[in-house]
Amino acid sequence: MADVNCHKVLMKALDFDEAGDKEKAIEHYTMAVEMILSIEDKEKREKMNKFARQALDRAEELKGIKKNLSDGSPSKSLPIQQHKTTTSIVSPTINAPNKVTIPTHSPKLEITRDRGGYSMEEKKVLEKTSLINSRIYVPFLEVDAKERFNFPLPFTDKDGMLELAPKQKRDFHKWMRISEICEYPTIITGAYPDFQAIKQTVVSDCSFVSSLTVAALYEKKFNRRILTSIIYPRNSKDEPVYNPSGKYTVKLHVNGIARKVVIDDYLPVGRYNQLLCSFSNNKCEFWVSLLEKAYLKLMGGFDFPGSNSNIDAYALTGWIPERISIRKNDSDFNANAVFDRLKEGFHNGRCLITVATGELTDAECDRTGLVSTHAFAVINLAEVDGIKLLMLKNPWSHLRWKGNYSEKDSRWTPELQKILNYDPKIAQSIDNGIFWIDYHSLINFFDVFYLNWDPELFKYTYCTHKCWQSGVGPVKDAYTVGDNPQFSLSVPAGRGSVYVLLTRHITTIEDFRENNEYITLLVYHHKNGKRIYYPHDPAPYIDGIRINSPHYLCKIRLDPNQARKYTLVVSQYEKSTTIFYTLRAYCREPFELKSLDQHWLTNLQLTGEWSALNNTAGGCQNHKTYRFNPLYKIILANDGNLVVELRAPKVFQVGMELTIKELEDQSITAPFISKSTDSFRSGFCVLDLENLPAGTYYVRPATYLPNQEAPFFLKVKSNVKLQIEKEN
Template sequence: MASPAFRKSALEYVERAEFLKRDLPRLLELAKTTKSPSRILLEKAEFAVLKAQLLDEAGHCSLAIDWYSEAIQVCIQAGENCAEGDLRLKLRKIANSALERVEHLKKVEEQKRVEALTENLPDVPVDELSRLNLAADPPSEYSTPSPSPITPRKAAAVGLTQEELAVLATTSYINGRKYVPFLSVDLKEKFNYSIPFTDKDGKLTLTEKQKKRIKAWLRPHEIFEEPKLIGTIDSGTIKQTVISDCSFVASLSITARYEKRFGKQVITSIIYPQNKAGQPVYNPSGKYMVKFHINGVWRKVIIDDYLPTDENMCLLCSHSQSKGELWVSLLEKAYLKVMGGYDFPGSNSNIDLHALTGWIPDRISIKDRDPSFDGNKGKRLLMVKNPWTHLRWKGRFSENDLINWTPSLCKALDYDPNQAKTKDDGVFWIDFESVCHFFDVFYFNLTSIKSPYKVKKVESGKWEGRTAGGCGNGASRETWKNNPLYEISLEESSDENLILIDLKGPRQYSVGFDLQQVSSARNKPFEKNRTDVFRPGYTVLAVEKVPAGVYSIRPMTFQAGQEGPFILKVEASCGFSMKRVQ
């Protein structure tokens, strides 16, 4: 008996076949106005070369050769039935350029292979005299071998525990599908295919409104003459349609506006494939990868480019109003795939914004007399956008308000009520008092917090023999001063400095340290600090209002005689020098 997944796939193929049969005349007419097969293949060849160049620059020769070879094959295929002279010339130029690069990379690969063979040759034989051990105390053949000390590198390389890996594995399953953490190896994801890519997970579940209006699932080149992923990132072009995902569309608008205003890649950095400049590009093969911050880590989501359309070939999903732009529709499709389908029950915008950016979600109560929002010249206004891109606020400070909009206020906000009346784009101003009347809380997200520590220095060392002196309690009361000692000298510009100290050591030992003032630049006193608790393998201390001067840091284990490596890291809000003095 066929499985439910097999039956679902079969029904989708039948529906697609019926659509093609029913709409064949219209599609043939459309084909006359769209790109020729040769031009579509040209796009695939250009995409393959782009991917090859990225791999080439990254030093992945064998992978780059594969992609250059793919481009050559596509050019040959496109040129066989190409009647356009200029197009044939372009295909030949791409193929020749790719072929030259393949030949060069093969020579590089061969050279590397020869060098590797040479490196692996055995050492030149030496006579027995050269093998004499000249150490002062040669090892006894009867001595008991001692375990090798843990090196600082090994001590610092803290991997995930089995429990943490189990949590990651469990949280990777969302709505019945597996979404694994995004890793650097995913940047080598294959995007180019001879046959357009189709998602093995099938089509997304539709909403009731979509089901009533859908005519077909189409690829971008079947809808638009010149599809592109992104022309210009602009929140004003985003339009929501029949899906109840206002929170996600609002989050998308926020990130787009943030990226445009501050020039920081937020939304464009999470879509793949990308070009050399890190900008996402249109993929003729129809495969895209998006990364979202979900369940604690960035995770990868793979989708194809099939989109739901009505009988007029209009998209039944959120989209950009800039013709041919796909970023809005594809990001929505990827996110709603994780959420279970287009029949999304809704969320709130700080959860969705966290998934897009990793920014920390939070909420605050809002009150009319909130002192943190004290206004400007007695006015407290918010600009709001309705994701539906129509229907606006009709109360105070709407475009129809003839009382509150003064010439000076219009100039300050670069707003013209008369101009706004000519087009309802869903963007409006509203006063804070009206917001408080209708709402109780603000959902918001905190962007990454800028660290106050400007300078960082790291030292590695060992507790061994005499220098494994313990913490000064009990039997180590006389030996703790033998521990390694470091001095830091804070520059004299301020007596309100911040210091962050962390110490890493072997996990089997409880570690800590003392921080003590040696001298002050301006005779400012500072009380001795010690880590409150000695913790297994790691401890940290943040200190405020540290005067300029010289300070000592003494790393130690809880018990004397505990030998092993450690790494001491110091960060400060001012410039400083650091050295070992004992």
């Protein structure tokens, strides 16, 4: 019967097509494909596949989608039976500006930029890291909000059911649609989501649930939809609504851009009819469960090893993540300044805040009521008569702090209760996981604050997406960062800071389980925004902490009296793999940030040696034997830039001198007679010279002391053609 109905729908599609009604023709072709894909009988479905392909091809043609003819053949997609909806096959962004279509595994990936175009490198980076946990996640565009959500048959995600966590599998009974769980389901029952109703269950995603909590609280407090705005479909009031067809789209910020995550409404249910995922205590609403499902689909399934609230809240909101370590025994940690900054940001609606414990013993957990390595939502901050207090929410919605200012503590005076609008007796009657804790106790038992700042605080922004190949530069930044990705930052005089966010793209859940990639940003100001080669000579102005979180935030304060130029260096500890990353900068004042990528026309490497036997180990200029060191002649064909790098065993102090033999144009004045490296350094030195006139140059590498024997490498790079040969 299903195949008969499919034929009828196809006939209608052909009728509308012949009549020139494109919209209805596309609708019926699409409906036919979906009906074919929903046929349960495998044999019948396979017989109908050719009709599905024809319908899909014609629908694409009507929408204006062209085949990729670069290799003489149409672009390929996965076998048709793997798809459940045409929206998974064809991106609806046909007329988007600055669009580039990149053939991928499947579906067709549309990479667009709202303002200005992406470079080819950026397109490749965003396409490469769209494959996350073996699924393609296309960019989210505004037209996605208007895609089709209603179907003749209930929608089922083509990617199948998500992998369950071990604790879920233990109690699992079956997957149920939300219409089977609740007779009258909604997405949100009130005008705004209720942060107090959120409850985490058996999935280890406390940081995500805490992120939901602080974002939901923000929505209600500041009347601004930063969370519920990411759920589709929506009604005329721009509110997320229940979809009887069971299809939902969630907009999540991941790997450089906002991406589209499509889910169905199947949820895991236990043998006692209980939800085995996070949910809202308001039994008819499902925004918590759907957002969690979308996020965990992106992350590879419910069997999630956990992350942190910087990662989770950024994915939900796109707000700038910052990590503040609580270092109670560090004299540089200004606890009062941190609290004041948190309180001001929280009450002015500038940031979302969560806090996490470190490792706690079982005895400490029993005594304090806290949980080891657990995230809590910060839902209030206050200071009363010099006492600093924070109100936290455990995402479990039960189990509370037992120490100072807990609900049973004697410190609750009537005055304090009135000021904070808190009644300990009422709190004692129900454990909802919400409690007050004094700041001093928090510092003793918690490890880190996670903040996410509203990007709309900053008028000016910059963003680029880059790739750093594993073979470029040394494994460690011990002696040179010359091949590291670098950027020149120019900032005006003023108040405030430039926020620079480095985000490493993650494409597999294993990166969370066994994350050995440590990244950071180094900031230098002694080179006036020029390329840096020596990582610690002098030391960086800001030496970033290498962390294995995908986000690292660097804040550079503006000088109120003068404009400045900085060099930003991307650094990775023990680099072993290619990394893809996004660099974003935010400032209230106009600034300039540009890549210092160098594209060399000539890149040569020679090997040499200092040998006492061959009388080529002459030592530095302090010795008469200096002239016996190896000598190389470089001929620059045109005016250009020249970089000469010398590498040798680290036990030797090495240096170089470059002299001008003659210039091709005899009428110009030579810019110098000779240039040498500033000092002799362990195992590495470099000469980086700009705007050299065409001509003949000599370069002489040397060790500091004579008769030091060692091999060396000489790397010569230029943006013009050159010749190099050994003279002696």
